[in-house]
Amino acid sequence: MKIAVTSQGRELDSPVDPRFGRAAYILIVDSETLIIEVLDNQENVNSLKGAGIQAAASIHNKGAEVLLTGFCGPNAFKTLNAAGIKVASDASGTVREAVQSFLDGKLKFADKENVEGHW
Template identity: 85%
Template sequence: MMKIAVTSQGRELDSPVDPRFGRAAYILIVDSDTWSFDVLDNKANVNSLKGAGIQAAANIHSKGAEVLLTGFCGPNAFKTLTAGGIKVANDASGTIREAVRSFLDGKLTFADQANVEGNW
């Protein structure tokens, strides 16, 4: 079993992936075996001036996520995630369900660096 965090525009597995990490509306933590999931409401970070990615990274780390699927991850968030042992796969798209399936099928690769400048 693996806990997979996915940035989301909604609260369901069929919601679209939110391309933003720190400012995503929600982050779903999906169990790779059962497909059960927890919803993290990320509203507090959506309008923050800075530090949104770092706070979102701390939140998913506290939920035990091992992997993050997102569209774009800035440098500070990327450092925080990797320091916490969370691997990042950027360029996730489609629905949450499709992104997780793509990851489990080996179609998404782990990033070795941020793919967007900070405060995106």
């Protein structure tokens, strides 16, 4: 399974970035091999609007089935939901720890956004 995780860095031991749309990086992690693909999200970090929607499209295009993040706004959540990507909010620690927590069943799927939109 491909798991997208918002990250402050480019490695598995980087801290989880609590923001989704404006995260510095999004790591696409293969849950079986822990091989990662790094998505540089710098284009969205300073965008005026639509960062979450663009980030959602990026992870969908990479085949992610799950997103682990801290906070996900309403527009991003709707886009992810429409793409069939499940969201587990409240992820923390390193990317590696967040993935392991998810695989161990410690992170639950969200049924709605957990932060207000910017606009």
